Amino acid sequence: MNTTGRYNEPPSTVNLGASDTEDFPEFEPFGDDAEEEEEDGEVEPRGRGGQLSVETVDMCRQINMPKHRTQDYVGDNLVVRRGQEFLLHVTFSRPVTPRDRFRLEFLIGSNPSIQRRTLEQATFGTRDRGRWAGRILDSQGAWLVLGITPKADSIVGRFRMYITIISKWGLQRTKRDPNTDCYLLFNCWSSEDVVYHPDEEGRQEYVLNDNGVIFMGSRETLLGRDWIYGQFERGILDACIYILDACRMPISTRGNAIHIVRKGSAVINSQDENGVLVGNWSENFSGGTAPTLWTGSVNILLQYANTGSPVRYGQCWVFAGVFNTFLRCLGIPARIISNFNSAHDNNGNLKIELIFKADGSADVRNTHDSIWNYHCWNEVFMRRPDLPPRLSGWQVVDATPQETSDGLYRCGPASVIAIKEGLVGHAYDGPFIFAEVNSDVIYETRDKYGNEIDTHVDKRLVGTGLFTKQVLANDADDITHTYKYPEGSPDEDKAMETAESFGLARDQPAAAAAAITVTLSVDQVEMGTDVELTVELHNAGEVAQTVKALLTCAVVFYTGVVSNRFKAEPLEVTVAPDKKERVVVKTEAEEYLKHMGFQRFLAFTLAGSGESAGLKAVKVVYLRAPDLQLKVSGVQAVGQDMFVNVSFTNTFKFPLYNVTVALEGPRVMSNRQRFYNILQPQASFNWKESFVPETTGKRTLVAVMSCANLCEIWGKVDFVVEDKLDNLEASD
Secondary structure, three states, rough: OEEEEEOOOOOOOOOOOHHHHHHHOOOOEOOOOOOOOOOOOOOOOOOOOOOOEEEEEEEEHHHHHHHOOEEEEEEEEEEEEEOOEEEEEEEEEOOOOOEEEEEEEOOOOOOOOOOOOOOEEEEEEEOOOOOOEEEEEEEOOEEEEEEOOOOOOOOOOOEEEEEEEEEEOOEEOOOOOOOHOEEEEOOOOOOOOOOEEEEEEHHHHHOOOOEEEEEEOOOOEEEEEEEEOOOOOOOOHHHHHHHHHEEEHHHHHHHHHHHHHHHHHOOOOOOOOOEEEOOOOOOOOOOOOOOOHHOOOHHHHHHHHHHHHHEEEOOHHHHHHHHHHHHHHOOOOOEEEEEEEEOOOOOOEEEEEEOOOOOOOOEEEEOEEEEEEEEEEEEEOOOOOOOOOOOOEEEEEOOOOOOOOEEEEEEEEEHHHHHOOOOOOOOHHHHHHHHHOOOOEEEEEEEOOOOOEEEEOOOOOOOOOOEEEEEOOOEEEEEHHHOOOOOOOOHHHHHHHHHOOOOOOOOOOOOOOOOOEEOOOOOOOOOOOOEEEEEEEEEOOOOOOOEEEEEEEEOOOOOOOEEEEEEEEEEEEEOEEEEEEEEEEEOOOHHHHHOOOOEEEEEEEEEOOOOOOEEEEEEEEEEEEHHHHHHHHEOEEEOEEEEEEEEEEEOOOOEEEEEEEEEOOOEEEEEEEEEEEEEOOEEEEEEEEEOOOOOOOOOEEEEEEEEEOOEEEEEEEEEEEEOHHHHHHHHO
């Protein structure tokens, strides 16, 4: 069985509260003292041959949209970018004379007004000038080519357009025609727009690329998961506007990029304002879709826009993926960042306090901070008029609901440069983001009465690496240096001092210098194979040391929360002076597989003491899973039948239950799914689907498999679609 997505129709509501009946009347008579009266006192005679009227309007989609880089938006209306001229072809009832006066009116929302900039005018042959520039580019008889340039700070959204003829008797407007509605977007190609991006390849990647890669796993085992943004798919632009309508964002503020991204970071999650996605970090996804089964943003946004209800369920990469679609769709340059070992500091003291009991086991009840194995957020590129000029550029925004900001679950925009330099006093939410990449980890051991026995500080665990997708390539780009200076460098010390001067109290405890240090390491591990953990103890002292410790192993969520703790093994090792000892601890596949569920992470924790001081170490292991195999066939040309085959073999020693496979590709195939009750060991499936490409260029199909007793598995295939005529000519 295979099904197409349920939500392929465009949402019905755009610019909530704006109805056609609230627009201006078609005719507005002037009073006796009308300021619009002809300067020379001459009046055009009445009748079709004299009084000017509009016959036809051509929005010139085929001309305008390629010039505005909007030709990929699937829809029936014109889509243009602010700060850049677009053309209209207008046929009047007669040739236009120098005495004729008319203007174009662009309305958005209800009760439009010039003061709120929800009514914009482009004028021709009148004394009053509109904010939007208008000029006559060409004329042939009654046919005119008009050029209109929206101001680069104009409101973003769907505008209704009217042509208004100004005569002695009043204003005569064209009738309401939805075909002349147009969408206005941010423009990263215009230097006057606050989202201007100076690099053409960057514009192609951060605004026009509708497929991306989100990096997961660990710093040592970096894996990229493809995500379909789909910002050009039918109904997505309307859905993004609907999001702003649903949260009642004032239309007059929708030209401000800072307001848009801050509001977006709040409304993409459902914690406030009945937003888009419900977060769920458990293993029970009944009543919704498991976060691991989403292939992209399209179905999520269409479902939300069509139902008006939050979509279940999301986790950080889903929030980031949907937010990225929202931002790119509206024209704001955006990308997804993955921060490995991301701190969640609840009290802003730059300390992640992990509490242990005297026997070396974790004290879960008294540990309130956490370290996420990875956390995904977004960056947007913009000028910040509210900050010093050098703090413009990439800004952090995060839609995953973690902490409130000004009463709502949102985060950012915060300047990346400001984070790196410790300038956390600037808007918005700098202290929280600074702590995510710079906190110290405090391992504290307490006795049964709560008294501190010893403390160990790790300054290097948090923020071990920040990665994003390379420009126009699928490889990882290490951008750690944009967030923080090298560990232990004078610049890092200065940034820390600066952050503390803004009230981030580090309050770091004094820790005794230990003669013994411990390092945990493991090679890359495939799911279903044994894990061999190497414990290396180094004695830098002058006398032998005997270490007594407890090594525990647990299945953990990617947020660092323990799912199942299944192993505790005591260690006792004597290390000679100035020597190293290595102990290999083996965890067999059968030990951990029965506890894994949806998770992919094993956390090894060593806690104990030598004769001089305590020691702690944590190692999180990411288990690689096999990939889905995708292969395309058929004539790779527009309008031709093509096929994709998705295959997988269960190489595990146990059956997989309730297997769901989802398949999707932007501008190629809407979301399709297939279900298998059970997949026995060594059993395979081969799922073949047909599709017909509609546009040329590089295309991607992404597939994800989710089941009841194993983590998600994914795969993709890239291919190039040629123009139909070119392909047929080549075959001849």
